[in-house]
Every structure is written in C-alpha cells, then in structure tokens.
Amino acid sequence: MMSAENKHIRKKKKELVLILVILAVSALLYAGTRIIFSKPPMRVEISVDGTVIQTLDLNKDTELTVEGWNGGTNHVVIKDGTVHVTEASCPDKVCVNQGTIRRTGEAIICLPNRMIARITGGE
Numbered sequence: 001m002m003s004a005e006n007k008h009i010r011k012k013k014k015e016l017v018l019i020l021v022i023l024a025v026s027a028l029l030y031a032g033t034r035i036i037f038s039k040p041p042m043r044v045e046i047s048v049d050g051t052v053i054q055t056l057d058l059n060k061d062t063e064l065t066v067e068g069w070n071g072g073t074n075h076v077v078i079k080d081g082t083v084h085v086t087e088a089s090c091p092d093k094v095c096v097n098q099g100t101i102r103r104t105g106e107a108i109i110c111l112p113n114r115m116i117a118r119i120t121g122g123e
Contacts (some may be wrong), residue, residue: 017045039121041104044083046076058083058119068113076117078106083108083117 046054049069056062062078074095076110084100090112098108107118 006044019045036105039104041081041090041119041121043120044076045116045118045120047116047118053118066110066113066115068115070109070113072110072113072115074113074115074117083119085110085117088113 014118017111025100026034041058044056044058046056046066048066054064056064056078058078058081060078061080064076065072066074066076066087066121068074072089073087074085077086082100082102085095085098085108088095088110095108095110095113095115101108101119104119104121106120107116109116110111
C-alpha cells in the first residue's frame with residue numbers, strides 16, 4: 001500500500017507537470033502571435049460580405065464611403081497610418097465607437113453592414 005505521504009508527493013508532481021505544460025503552451029502561443037503580427041502594417045483590406053472590394057495603402061491618407069450589405073454605408077478614413085470609421089448607417093455604431101486601429105491584424109467590423117476593414121502586413 002502507498003502511504004499518505006507518497007500519495008501527496010505524486011499529486012504534487014502531477015500538479016507541477018501540469019503547470020509546466022500550461023506555461024510551455026502559453027509561451028508557444030505568445031511566440032506564434034508575435035511572429036504572425038510582426039510584419040509592419042502596410043495596407044488595409046476593405047471587405048463586404050466576405051469579399052475584398054478594395055486594398056488601400058496605409059501611407060496614403062484617404063477617405064471613402066463603403067457600400068455595405070443591404071444598402072448600408074460606412075465612412076472609412078485612413079490618416080497617418082491609422083484607420084477608423086467616422087460614420088455608419090448601422091443602428092448600434094460599434095464600428096464608429098471602436099476607435100482607431102494601427103497594427104497588423106487589427107480590424108474594424110460592422111456586422112449590420114457586413115463590412116470589415118483589416119490591416120495587413122507587407123510581403
């Protein structure tokens with residue numbers, strides 16, 4: 001029979017192994033996201049209903065009105081390497097209130113108009 005002390009030691013070893021596995025997985029996920037998002041932001045892709053309709057250079061200040069799904073519109077502004085939506089025809093205005101994005105992988109999403117403005121990195 002196993003003594004209570006041996007059971008306690010085995011339980012502690014299992015807990016330590018579990019903690020080490022969790023830390024290793026966390027480190028791998030962190031490194032992976034750092035690699036994925038390490039490309040410098042270069043462009044913004046505007047898509048409506050899953051189809052990319054325009055790709056714009058982040059280094060060129062631009063304003064455009066995007067015709068969304070079912071007649072909805074979003075006014076997208078690119079200025080000084082950042083992107084934000086200033087006006088939208090959707091009722092909740094989450095896309096407008098989201099603010100400015102500037103890093104690779106960030107996106108502004110308007111669900112009612114099915115519009116996504118996503119920053120992508122250079123090749």
